[in-house]
Amino acid sequence: MRLHHPLRAVVGALLAGVLPAAALAACTGGADPTPSASASADPGPQPEDVVATAVIPAGGVDLEVRVHPLVRAGEHVVLTVDFVPVDGVGDEGYVTLSGFGVTSFVADGSHPVNVRLFDLENDVAHHVGADAEGEPVVAPEEWDWVRSERGTRLQMPFAAPPADVEALSLLVPGAPLFAQVPIVDGDVPSGAHPDDVAAAASAAASASATASASPSASAPADDAEPPEVLDLDAVVAAPTFPLESTSAELHGAVRTTESTERVEVTLGSDVLFAFDSADLTPEAADAVALVAQRLAEREPGTVDVVGHTDDQADDAYNLDLSRRRAQAVADALGAHVDASAYPVRVEGRGEQEPVADNGTEEDRALNRRVTVSLTSTVVTRTDVTTAGELPPFDAHVGTAGTPLRVENWARAWEVDASARRVHGHVVVDLTVHAADEEDGLGWAVSFLRGFSSHRGGDTVTPHDITARGTVLQGASRLFPLDYMVGADETWPDGEWFTASDLDAGAWIDGGQTRTYSFVYPRLDADTVVFQAGTGIAFDDDFRLLDVPVAPEVVTDRGGAPRP
Structure with a gap:
């Protein structure tokens, strides 16, 4: 069960949560008639502004996705997104938003985990905040039901990025990546849909006008259920994860996986060595040079070079062959990198750590490899190489x-x-x-x-x-x-x-x-x-x-x- 605290409120309180302070001051006659020096300055996007839109299909109808700025709220940022039917909700009279969860084998995949923020400058993924039971904290609880032409609203908390991060990317299923959703300060928008807020404001203005015209008239009772409030106090975890990138270069001979903290380069032994040999082939030079380039992008540290084989010989032979191959790569790297800054450790693991079954020749080739890894932060970046021809493709x-x-x-x-x-x-x-x-x-x-x-x-x-x-x-x-x-x-x-x-x-x-x-x-x-x-x-x-x-x-x- 999701932990929320719906609050019953009067229309005036609802308006105070969503109308700018200047508008409230104007309504009450409290506005300063003398403009300040900064009055003409552009204040930038406000929490209730729509900063990006897209159209997604859902249940046979098209919905417009309306994205609002991310609002800082203590250690969190709050995302507000509206889903509004483009041409109504169809014959059924409602639409259910699907595809927002994950069919996961390990992690919790509850809706709306598939809605995520990404800091692509620092390579970090943000997941929705969860409560003590591991359920996403969202508002309203039935955000995924679109029952009228006004649509529905979804609010989600995420871990706040560092203060100098001004925008994050947003991925909503079915929509193009929203590259830059600005992060702003201010009050978190109301959980009510903007159409409801506008209706409430109109009713309040009408009631105020009636009361002014007839002071003895009693104000109408407010029996409307107030919107659910996003319960940030219920959030016990708002996870972030370092993004990793993987590329395969030189026709797949060199595969690089890296994050901001670590790089691992896997070299295919069939490119580096002849069969049953630990002597580098002439073709290995480009692969070793590429490894050296990846290491040079990192702060100095200890480099681990580890050899692996398939299971086609006995354990002792494979262990020795894997170590000799790792040493050959380490020796070749010595011509490209400063050994005092990047000292090398060499190890052979034989057939102990396969990355694929050894049932086919293709899988055995994947297991014959040498990995070079370094745990160190990035100091510069070099783009992936683009040499060579496209591989054939029969489709x-x-x-x-x-x-x-x-x-x-x-x-x-x-x-x-x-x-x-x-x-x-x-x-x-x-x-x-x-x-x-x-x-x-x-x-x-x-x-x-x-x-x-x-x-x-x-x-x-x-x-x-x-x-x-x-x-x-x-x-x-x-x-x-x-x-x-x-x-x-x-x-x-x-x-x-x-x-x-x-x-x-x-x-x-x-x-x-x-x-x-x-x-x-x-x-x-x-x-x-x-x-x-x-x-x-x-x-x-x-x-x-x-x-x-x-x-x-x-x-x-x-x-x-x-x-």
């Missing part, structure tokens, strides 16, 4: 700007994409349009769904996550940013959420369009390639070429572009 291929038709057993879809930069990260906005007029089917976008992690090992992702979408540039592949939300005995390497929609199973009716946003590592490119799937396993995998990447737009607190 649907189109060019961004012209919708690509993708058909599967459910229906025909049209997909298109654009991209932009947010704090250097590439953000792809994929639009999926149901290219028929069939209603009530409830079909989801199956070509984005999955629950396997690119990380391998004993990791897992939510069941319907959209992480099958990757970005390619040359021979390099970028995976959506992700973060670990928890681990258990079944998944000791953790469950990973992505900076993309966590529920690809949302309903899209015929003629409707839904947007899926994906946040990727930093990459300096004018165009990218977006790909769903591998082009091998499913006949509705697709690739979109020449997706334009719009330049970074930096705005001030009011949303105006900065020069």
Whole structure:
């Protein structure tokens, strides 16, 4: 049960919570007739202002998402979002918002966990605050029911970022990523929908006018149930998670996973070494140089070089081979990095820590690897390399700007994409349009769904996550940013959420369009390639070429572009 404290209040109290102080002063005759020197200054966005909008499909109807500024409230920021039907709620007379929860294996996935804030400058994900029972603290309790044309309002608390952070990105299922939602000071907006507030203000003004005209007239009784109040005192945890980025470069030979605190580079042994050898091949030079580049982006610290093998020989032999290979990589790194600043520790672990089953040659190749890791903070950033040619792809291929038709057993879809930069990260906005007029089917976008992690090992992702979408540039592949939300005995390497929609199973009716946003590592490119799937396993995998990447737009607190 969610912990809320609904309060019964008079209309005057309701108005005091949502009307600016100047407006109240004007109503009571208390306004200062002499303008102050700063009266003409732009105060910036106010808590009840709408700073961004988008349209999402929900239950067969389109809803306009109206985003208000984030309001600082002590150690939290409060998000206020309205969902308003574009053309009414349809024949049923109501709409239920779905897709706001998560089919999770480890973490709590209750609605509306899929609504998240991201600090993409500092690479941090924010989850909704939860109560002592682990349930999200929201208001009103039935925020996910749209029963009238006025819509519904959702309020959620999150951990406040540092004081110098002026805006955060917001991901609402079905909408493009809202890149910069400003953070403001002030009173948290009322839990009432703005239409209710306007009606209350009109009634109060009418009552005031009646009372002035006839002082003996009694004021009308206020029997209306007041809006629920977001109970910030009920929040016992508002978790944040460091975002990690993963990229595969040099045709997948070098895979880099990094956060603000740590970098791990995995080198495929089949590129570094000949069969049953610990001597580096000529092709290994580029891979080792790339590892050195990633280390140079970090403050000095101890570098761990660890070798791994598959299970095709006995344990003792594999342990020795893995150590000799790790030493070869460490020796090669010595020509690129300062050993006094980046001392190296070498270890071989043989076949003890596979990242895939050893049942196929492809999986055994994944297990034959050398990892280089450094726990150290970032001092500079280098973009992912973009050399090489795109890998072949045997499925649907189109060019961004012209919708690509993708058909599967459910229906025909049209997909298109654009991209932009947010704090250097590439953000792809994929639009999926149901290219028929069939209603009530409830079909989801199956070509984005999955629950396997690119990380391998004993990791897992939510069941319907959209992480099958990757970005390619040359021979390099970028995976959506992700973060670990928890681990258990079944998944000791953790469950990973992505900076993309966590529920690809949302309903899209015929003629409707839904947007899926994906946040990727930093990459300096004018165009990218977006790909769903591998082009091998499913006949509705697709690739979109020449997706334009719009330049970074930096705005001030009011949303105006900065020069």
